[in-house]
Amino acid sequence: MASIPRRFTGDTLVIASHNKGKVREIADLLGPYVRTFTTAGELGLPEPEETGTTFIANAELKARAAAAAGHVAMADDSGLVVPALGGDPGIYSARWAGPEKDFAMAMRKVEEGLAGKTDRSACFVCALTLAWPDGHVESVEGRCSGTLVWPPRGDKGFGYDPMFVPDGFDITFGEMEPARKHEMSHRADAFRQLVDRCFR
Incomplete structure (x- = not known):
C-alpha cells in the first residue's frame, strides 16, 4: 500500500541551489504556498557532490544535505536528455558547462555530437525532492x-533553453516569456505533481 504523502506545513523553505536562474523559477512557482524562501547559498551550505546515477537520486542527495541545516529543503536535479547522444548530457548537463557554467560551450558540445545525425529530438527532465x-x-x-x-x-532562459523548442511551438525556451515557460516546462510539470502531493 502506498504511503500517504507528507505535507509541507512550515514557514521557511530552503532552496538547495546556488543557481540564481533556478532559484528564481522555483520561488516563482512555489510563491503561493511558501511564506519565506532562503537558499543553500545564503546559508553558506556547500554544494554536495552529485554521485547519484539518476535525476531523482541527485535531487534527494542535495535536498537531504540542505535539510541538515534544520529546515525543510527542496532540491531539483534537471537536465537535457538527447536520445541521439545516448541520453547525454543527462545527469551531467551542468557538468558539461564546466566549472565556469559556460552553457554556450555546453550547447556547442551537444551540437557537435549531433553532427550528421537526423534525430534532433530531446527532452528536459526535472526531478524535485522535498527533504x-x-x-x-x-x-x-x-x-x-x-x-x-x-x-x-x-536570452530569456538559462542553461540549454536557447536551443530547445518544445513540442507544439516554433520558439525556443530562450525566446519564451517566463510566465509561458512556467506553464509547460519540465519544471512546471514536476511542480504540479509536487504541489498536489505536498502543498495542497
Missing part, C-alpha cells in the same frame, strides 16, 4: 519533450 530534517523525502519527476535547433535563439 525534512528527520530524513523523510518526497520526490517527483517531470518532463518536457521537444527538438534541438542551431544556432541558439533568445
